[in-house]
Amino acid sequence: MEKDNKTSDFLHIGNKLLSWYGKNARDLPFRQTKDPYKIWICEIVFQQTRISQGLNHYNNFIKRFPDVKTLAEAEENEVLLYWKGLGYYSRAINIHKASQQIMNDYHGVFPADYEEILKLKGVGKYTAAAISSICFDGKMPAVDGNFYRVLSRIFADDFDISNSRAFSYFSQLAGLVMPENVGDFNQAMMDLGSEICKPKNPLCSECPVNDDCLAFSLDKTSDYPVKTKKVKASDLSLKYYFVHRNGQFLIRQRKDDFIWKKLFEFPTAISAELEPFIKGVKTVTHKLTHKNLTIEISSVEIDSEAVWNRFTSENEYIITDFEASHEKSFPKPLENYIQNSLKD
Ligand code: SF4
Structure with missing residues (x-):
């Protein structure tokens, strides 16, 4: 050689x-x-x-x-x-x-x-x-x-x-x-x-x-080419809450490097007070290079202004709406979810 x-x-x-x-x-x-x-x-x-x-x-x-x-x-x-x-x-x-x-x-x-x-x-x-x-x-x-x-x-x-x-x-x-x-x-x-x-x-x-x-x-x-080692994708489950009221919803920017670095996402946890407002749960799957994701997204529609104000003031989320969310980058499955919510 x-x-x-x-x-x-x-x-x-x-x-x-x-x-x-x-x-x-x-x-x-x-x-x-x-x-x-x-x-x-x-x-x-x-x-x-x-x-x-x-x-x-x-x-x-x-x-x-x-x-x-x-x-x-x-x-x-x-x-x-x-x-x-x-x-x-x-x-x-x-x-x-x-x-x-x-x-x-x-x-x-x-x-x-x-x-x-x-x-x-x-x-x-x-x-x-x-x-x-x-x-x-x-x-x-x-x-x-x-x-x-x-x-x-x-x-x-x-x-x-x-x-x-x-x-x-x-x-x-x-x-x-x-x-x-x-x-x-x-x-x-x-x-x-x-x-x-x-x-x-x-x-x-x-x-x-x-x-x-x-x-x-x-x-x-x-x-050819010969390739023996296949990287096996691992499974990962994620949970999100689409917390919304009158066309507005809550997001935050991801801080960790694990996946989707710096992209925006929905809250990953809610207080017990919000649980009665859960209107439905959607499960989607998504493939990344080395991860098979299963993502559960709960729609939390808050019809009480007092509860909405309390939750948004107690947590460091950004309040956005469909229009403004176009100015932000979301992971593909969350982006799709927002688009579909718009149609509903
Ligand atoms: S280099 Fe690739 S395309 Fe060209 S003859 Fe060989 S195998 Fe076929």
Whole structure:
């Protein structure tokens, strides 16, 4: 595996990918720029979101926060609001913190060096490699799931991608095929992985490197990549109370980091005095990456002004209404609940 890529026997594979990319690159808004700020935002937005689903969010985000300074000066809750619908809100919190880091530690200038980019909050090796190669001619492969899949198939390599050494193993493997233009090569691998060498049913007949692909020639594409360890999602039950009166309801901002960091939620407990006001209970399920949630939401309709005043004055909740709640970010199941309550 130790090879200098200039003498690698496999360099022609990278070159084929480059010329394929030259003709077939997806026409995406962030492909027209080398602004590291925009490339960074797009890399984070599309980490767990499909391009078609995240494109509007990306455009709106860039429109409202066109540069590092504007983002750094914004309120965190507004950043969260523009992230609404993308999920994984810790990404938005990290982006916001990193923009302040760039203002404070780099005088507002996006760092060009891979190691420096890596110091930004929420930026991992993949993102740092993508930004440095696309914007600053850096030479690191942006190894992600696409690289694992494409390379393990091309070389029919059964290295387990759940192994903790997978990143460094596939980085070396990438070095064998990687041409000088690493920025375009990284983007070619992204496009090939998402458009052609898909996880299921890869479109091998359209693939620019099918002549070089061992898994394809062995008719074993579905055997790669090899992954042995499956992270099992654990079950978690949550209880909420939708305490409301005359179109107003109570919320608070989450403080813990456990899940849904900084999002808004309903009260999780009520006093005994409120129990007679419970009008119904709805149970919904929701999946997070490592959690299967069962959420029980009780509708507590308070028809006594005195009780409402007492409960709201004794507890640190925010009183909101349907209109104002659009300005806040809620976890998806609570957001759906609010929308449905509006219809009832
Ligand atoms: S030939 Fe098929 S399996 Fe091999 S890299 Fe291309 S799309 Fe992937």
